[in-house]
Amino acid sequence: MNRTFTYNITSDDEGKSISFFLREFGFSHHILVSLKKAPGSVVCNDEPVFLNTVLKGNDILKIHYTEEGSSENIVPSDIPLDIVYEDEDIILINKQAKTPVHPSIRHYENTIANGLCSYFLKKNESFTFRCINRLDLDTTGLILIAKHAVSGAILSSDMTKRKIHRQYLAIAEGMTAKTGRICAPIGRADNSIIERKIDFENGDYAVTNYERLAYNNGYSLIMLKLETGRTHQIRVHMNYINHPLPGDYLYNPVYDKINRQPLHSYRLEFVHPVTKKSMEFYAPLPDDFKVFL
Numbered sequence: 001m002n003r004t005f006t007y008n009i010t011s012d013d014e015g016k017s018i019s020f021f022l023r024e025f026g027f028s029h030h031i032l033v034s035l036k037k038a039p040g041s042v043v044c045n046d047e048p049v050f051l052n053t054v055l056k057g058n059d060i061l062k063i064h065y066t067e068e069g070s071s072e073n074i075v076p077s078d079i080p081l082d083i084v085y086e087d088e089d090i091i092l093i094n095k096q097a098k099t100p101v102h103p104s105i106r107h108y109e110n111t112i113a114n115g116l117c118s119y120f121l122k123k124n125e126s127f128t129f130r131c132i133n134r135l136d137l138d139t140t141g142l143i144l145i146a147k148h149a150v151s152g153a154i155l156s157s158d159m160t161k162r163k164i165h166r167q168y169l170a171i172a173e174g175m176t177a178k179t180g181r182i183c184a185p186i187g188r189a190d191n192s193i194i195e196r197k198i199d200f201e202n203g204d205y206a207v208t209n210y211e212r213l214a215y216n217n218g219y220s221l222i223m224l225k226l227e228t229g230r231t232h233q234i235r236v237h238m239n240y241i242n243h244p245l246p247g248d249y250l251y252n253p254v255y256d257k258i259n260r261q262p263l264h265s266y267r268l269e270f271v272h273p274v275t276k277k278s279m280e281f282y283a284p285l286p287d288d289f290k291v292f293l
Contacts, residue, residue: 001067001126001148003088005274009059018042018061019051026154026273031065040064067148071117071129074103079115084142084281089151089274091116093143094283097260101134101143116145132159133166133265136232138249141168141265141283146273154273159229165269168224168234169285171262171292172243173252175212176220182208182237186230195250196232198240206230208237219246219292235261257291264289 013021019032027035032051035041040048043062044055055061082094093112100107103114113129120127130152132144144164146152158164185203189195197203207227214221220243224234235251238244244252248261269280 003065003067003148003150005063005065005150007061007063009055009057009061011057013055014057016055017051018044018049018053018055021055021061022051022063026157027150028153031149031153035063035065038064038066041066065148065150067128068126069128070120070126071113074113074117074129075109076118076121077109077111077114078118079110079112081112081115081119084283085279089147089272090155091145091147092268092281093145095135095140095143095265097138097140097286097288100137101131102129107137112143112145130156132156133164133229133268135265136235136261136263138247138260139263139265140286142268142281143265144268144270151273155270158270158273162227163271165267166226166265167267168226169213169264169266169289170222170224170234170238170245171258171289172220172222172238173246173254174218174220174243175215176210176222176241176243177212179211180209180241182206182210182241184237184240186233186236196230196236198236204228204230206233206237208234210238214293216293221289221293234263258288260288262286262289262292 036051041064042049044059084092084094100111103111130146132155135143146155184198185200186196186206187199187203189197209225210222212220212222235245235248239251245261246254247258264286266283272279
């Protein structure tokens with residue numbers, strides 16, 4: 001993968017070294033080291049320069065970044081992919097239920113990562129799997145994947161800083177309050193590496209906001225916004241307030257209407273890691289939600 005990033009330097013960035021400017025832009029230490037080792041990768045006003053070069057207003061800075069090789073230990077598999085958006089830097093997938101995001105002991109070849117490796121192999125492009133927002137096996141909806149280390153570093157930093165905004169739709173048992181905020185720490189359940197529980201002594205800070213959009217025959221359609229991103233956060237929090245998600249094999253295994261937890265990542269809003277344009281995407285409601293509506 002070869003990618004060139006072009007920056008028009010303004011007076012606001014005058015006096016900064018190139019390395020400082022790139023760190024502000026989200027380039028990681030590892031990427032800067034790789035640029036330092038690659039002659040001709042840093043060019044200012046059509047002249048190769050060093051990372052300690054001081055920038056001036058109206059300079060044109062170009063970064064030539066090369067990434068070779070693909071993800072090791074991920075077998076390319078021809079998995080159907082619902083690609084919502086793709087450009088040189090990112091790809092968004094509308095994940096289907098029962099499709100894992102990345103390989104594990106139980107799921108070695110049938111994951112989104114396997115499918116993407118096959119997708120890029122057919123295009124003769126190298127690809128390292130870098131998923132920015134992971135979803136549980138049974139959760140559907142939007143996942144954001146970086147196509148190279150630069151976009152991966154910037155988006156991962158944005159995720160940590162809560163600059164990537166996620167909204168979910170879910171079906172919950174009973175009539176929830178019209179709106180609510182759940183602030184309850186989440187920790188690992190005893191004797192389990194998967195299950196989580198509310199743990200006010202040792203759990204991690206977790207906050208979920210929700211709004212009821214509709215109610216029908218004993219079930220609420222709710223929209224949720226996360227302030228934190230703990231494992232199983234929505235599922236654990238909704239169970240905690242006695243409005244669990246039906247079909248949840250860990251927290252509420254009731255399968256009379258659905259065979260998975262009805263949880264859907266329906267909206268992602270973020271700033272593009274390279275162009276810095278605001279981006280917003282939606283994924284339509286899955287068909288298996290409609291039995292509740």
